[in-house]
Amino acid sequence: MAQGTEGTSDARSAAHAQPPTATDAVTPIPAHVEPRAGDPLVLGSGARVVTSTDPQAVAIAVLVAGRMERASDRSIAVVHEDDGSPGAVVLRLADAAAVGLPPGTDAGLAQEAYRLEVTDRSVVLTAVAGAGLLNAARTLQQLAEPGEAPGTWLVARQLVVDVPRFAWRGLCLDVARHFFGVDVLRRVVDVMASLKLNVLHLHLTDDQGWRIDVPSRPELADVSGKTAVGDDPGGFYTAQDWTQLLAYAESRHITVVPEIDLPGHVNAALHAVGELTPGGRPARAYTGIDVGFSRLHADLPATRPFLRDVLGDVAAMTPGPWVHIGGDEVLTMEPAEYRTLVRAAVEELAAAGKTVVGWQEIASALDGAEGDGPGRAALEEALAGAIVQYWDEREGAEEVTRAADQGARVILSPATRVYLDMRYDAATPVGLDWAGHVEVRDSYDWEPLEVLPGVPADRVLGVEAALWTETVRTAEDLFLLLLPRLAAVAEVAWSPAARRDWEAFRRRLPRQTRRWTEEGYTWYPSPQVPWSH
Ligand code: ACM
Numbered sequence: 001m002a003q004g005t006e007g008t009s010d011a012r013s014a015a016h017a018q019p020p021t022a023t024d025a026v027t028p029i030p031a032h033v034e035p036r037a038g039d040p041l042v043l044g045s046g047a048r049v050v051t052s053t054d055p056q057a058v059a060i061a062v063l064v065a066g067r068m069e070r071a072s073d074r075s076i077a078v079v080h081e082d083d084g085s086p087g088a089v090v091l092r093l094a095d096a097a098a099v100g101l102p103p104g105t106d107a108g109l110a111q112e113a114y115r116l117e118v119t120d121r122s123v124v125l126t127a128v129a130g131a132g133l134l135n136a137a138r139t140l141q142q143l144a145e146p147g148e149a150p151g152t153w154l155v156a157r158q159l160v161v162d163v164p165r166f167a168w169r170g171l172c173l174d175v176a177r178h179f180f181g182v183d184v185l186r187r188v189v190d191v192m193a194s195l196k197l198n199v200l201h202l203h204l205t206d207d208q209g210w211r212i213d214v215p216s217r218p219e220l221a222d223v224s225g226k227t228a229v230g231d232d233p234g235g236f237y238t239a240q241d242w243t244q245l246l247a248y249a250e251s252r253h254i255t256v257v258p259e260i261d262l263p264g265h266v267n268a269a270l271h272a273v274g275e276l277t278p279g280g281r282p283a284r285a286y287t288g289i290d291v292g293f294s295r296l297h298a299d300l301p302a303t304r305p306f307l308r309d310v311l312g313d314v315a316a317m318t319p320g321p322w323v324h325i326g327g328d329e330v331l332t333m334e335p336a337e338y339r340t341l342v343r344a345a346v347e348e349l350a351a352a353g354k355t356v357v358g359w360q361e362i363a364s365a366l367d368g369a370e371g372d373g374p375g376r377a378a379l380e381e382a383l384a385g386a387i388v389q390y391w392d393e394r395e396g397a398e399e400v401t402r403a404a405d406q407g408a409r410v411i412l413s414p415a416t417r418v419y420l421d422m423r424y425d426a427a428t429p430v431g432l433d434w435a436g437h438v439e440v441r442d443s444y445d446w447e448p449l450e451v452l453p454g455v456p457a458d459r460v461l462g463v464e465a466a467l468w469t470e471t472v473r474t475a476e477d478l479f480l481l482l483l484p485r486l487a488a489v490a491e492v493a494w495s496p497a498a499r500r501d502w503e504a505f506r507r508r509l510p511r512q513t514r515r516w517t518e519e520g521y522t523w524y525p526s527p528q529v530p531w532s533h
Contacts, residue, residue, distance in 0.1 A: 019145035019154040022116075026142045027487050027508055028196060028494035030162035037157065041118050043068070043144065044152040046087035048077045056130035057091045059251070064089060064137045071144075072151035088122040089140070091133050099126050100161040112198070112253075113163035116140060118155050131253040135162065135196055142194075142511070166448070168411055168462025169493035170199030170257075171486065174421075176206035176268070177289070178228050178469040179235035180478065182245050187475070191483070191521065193252040195490035200249055201257040201324060201357075201464060204237075207267035207286045207294050211236045212258065214313035217273070217306070224268035227285045229470055242317055250319075257357060258314050261326025262307070263333065263341035267294035275302035289470040292331030298340045307341075308348050315352035322387070323349050328359035339365040343383070347375065350382035357387040357411070360396040363403035384408070387461060390452060391415055401454035409461040410452065417446050418465040420485050421472065424524055430477045432470065440509075440526045444488035445502050463493040476522045483523035487512055506530060 019040050022033045047068060051061035058078070065076040068089070082088055092098075096105060099115045114136035115126040125136035139160060144153040171192055173180070180188075189200060204211045210224035213236055225236030237245065249256050262269075270276050270283035277283055278297060286294070296303050315323055325345045330338055342365035346356045356362075366383045384407040390400050391413045404410050415422070415435035422438040423431035448463055465486055472478050491505060506529045513531075516523050525531060 019156040021156050021158045022139060022143060022160045025511055026139050027512055028491035029499050030160045031496050031499060032161040034159040039120050040154040040156050041120055041123055042147065042152060042154055043087055046085055048079055049089045050079055050082040051091040053080055054093050057093050057133060060130055060133045060137060061091050067141060074151050086121045090122055090124040092124060092126045094126050096128055099128060101163060105163060108167050109163050116160040118157050123155055134253050138194055138196060164494045165496055166462035166493050168199055169197045169490065170201050170464035171197060172201040172203060172464055172466040174203040174467060174469040175211050176203055176209045178232060178473055179209060179211055181235060182241050184475045185245055186248055189249050189252055189254055192254060195487055196494050197490055198253060199255050199257055201259060203259045205260050205268055206265045209234050210268040210272060212242060213238050214310055216309035216313050220269060220272045223272035227287060229287055229289055231287050232473055255320040257320060257322045257324050258318055259324035259326055260310055260314055262345060263296040263338060264292060264294060264330030265326055266296055270294060273306065276306060292329045295330055295333050296341055298337045304344060307344055311345060311348040312352055315349060315354045321355050322357050323354045324357040326359060327362035346382050347379050350378055355385055357389060360388055360390045360392065360400050363388050363399040366403050366408060367406060387411060389413055397452055401452055404455040404459040409459055410455050411461055411464050412448050412451050413464045413466050414451050417443055418489050420465050420481050421468040424526060430471045431481055440485055440488055440528050441502060443485040444505055447497060448492060463489060465489040479522045480524050483516055483521055484509055484513060
């Protein structure tokens with residue numbers, strides 16, 4: 001190895017560049033950053049990844065080394081024993097005290113927390129669990145600045161101790177109105193992971209299409225996998241696609257939450273399964289963008305077996321703890337029937353061991369369990385443990401607040417802030433505007449705990465952006481709407497309120513967009529951001 005000469009050029013590049021600290025470079029901004037004096041760490045020819053033999057740490061070490069290899073065009077060793085020479089990226093699993101978390105830190109949040117300490121010899125990433133190590137690696141990636149010598153990287157000396165504010169930091173993606181295959185979803189997962197988001201909620205079924213092949217009802221995907229808005233091409237995930245997607249997301253510590261929307265938004269199901277309609281005949285395919293017209297029928301004999309089969313299959317295909325049942329915008333049903341159908345879905349999922357998530361409308365169906373049958377206690381527990389997702393600020397605050405009083409946890413998706421299918425402004429080429437225009441600052445400058453003031457902080461599970469795809473036909477359109485607003489939402493969900501600052505965020509944003517450009521993502525050059533700063 002030509003260590004000597006390369007070492008000299010590494011040192012020369014160190015003398016010229018001024019790599020940033022995490023406060024200036026990392027999105028979402030970390031909870032705690034202490035700059036340290038002295039020359040930066042140089043990751044050059046001697047760079048390597050040092051890890052214990054713990055399989056979680058090894059898996060992340062391999063990911064980190066792979067990324068460093070692609071960035072530097074040299075091979076990066078992963079080693080268990082180290083000689084202490086300069087250039088080590090060290091991964092350590094340890095307890096919460098070693099990470100530097102205050103006593104009493106929520107155990108779930110602690111799993112995602114990390115410590116990153118840079119000296120002139122090494123960067124040490126310490127975490128309680130693999131999720132935290134991965135977050136540390138994401139921070140390191142954003143901190144590393146190219147040195148003058150090709151393939152060298154500089155990292156400023158500093159200490160970062162970071163922990164998420166909210167446990168649920170999500171993105172809901174509608175793949176029903178327009179279908180996006182696993183290749184596009186991988187790219188969505190990558191950009192989510194870089195922003196420390198941890199939940200990908202897939203809206204798999206709606207009036208216009210059915211996007212997951214469930215073994216007990218193959219006709220759903222066979223028939224309604226073909227349709228989409230505007231007669232655009234459809235598509236669906238086979239069991240194999242689904243397994244591959246979940247594994248990809250899981251390796252990045254992102255949980256996939258499947259949504260089967262019911263008892264409304266079901267025209268695709270009625271189109272594939274005639275017995276779900278009162279006349280027993282399949283509904284016509286629907287490729288428009290109206291909402292609220294389709295519905296299941298509680299009194300049809302085919303309805304409950306349909307719920308049992310589909311929800312049972314989806315639960316069995318999904319290792320994560322949550323299944324989303326939609327429940328939104330059922331405009332043609334009396335409350336009693338709505339309640340019956342939502343509770344039937346909750347019961348099926350409880351039997352399958354899953355926690356139910358639903359849009360805010362389900363709040364009205366969660367109180368009390370009738371009857372005294374054998375399933376009553378389980379249903380009561382499932383109803384009380386449900387998660388309610390608030391989206392429509394024009395209504396529903398009271399019902400959601402009451403559900404939270406009774407034990408429900410709440411995810412915040414206020415449309416005027418985080419519905420990323422809203423246009424940025426009147427000139428945005430795709431998107432809707434029923435909740436107004438949503439500029440980058442709108443997505444950034446809001447406080448989650450002020451959205452539903454009656455809901456106590458400990459009931460707020462987190463924040464989720466949503467991207468509905470009525471007008472979104474291509475991956476380019478999709479990322480143009482997501483980026484950079486998804487970065488704004490990620491910071492709202494991850495960073496302590498006291499660390500958030502719009503001016504600082506918008507100055508940091510060009511670092512992100514440079515990376516997105518390099519990686520081939522489209523993004524919106526908002527006039528609110530100082531691009532040439
Ligand atoms: C929704 O936007 N209908 C949840």
